[in-house]
Amino acid sequence: MISKTIEAAINRQINHEITAAYNYLAISAWFEAETLPGFAAWFMIQRNEELQHAMRLYNYLLDRDGNVQLEAIAQPSAEFASITAAFEAALAMEKANTASINELYQMAKSEDDFATLSHLQWFLDEQVEEEKIMGESLAMVKLAGSDSSALLMLNEKFGSRRPEEEA
């Protein structure tokens, strides 16, 4: 049986992941409105991945006989000053999520909850990847700046992203 402290922390993390999904959905809608469907599709994949992250934790909690408690989702930002600003917001969100996973890991460690530590290993690795991809993407849009042909090329490139196989 999982401890009440870890149960509450996992429920909070489920909320973080769904909040991230909701924010990525808002970013995707913003790109659609900017007529950049490639970027919009890229963020939609990102949104789907966040929901998968939430479901990993959800299923884990149930496997450990924990209680799932879904919390309110805050309204996401819907307006961005620029493409760069949208990616900056996304990178900041990933960094906050990494901090939250680290905190959860620390909590599980202090309780010697080895099963949770093992489950969180995947999330630690995933956050390294997520921050790397978002950082590189931000660097690319910064390089393109206001050059519309470069931005259209990036729109194509981002639009070619395929969803990862679900593990």
Ligand code: FEO
């Ligand atoms: Fe689920 Fe992007 O962290």
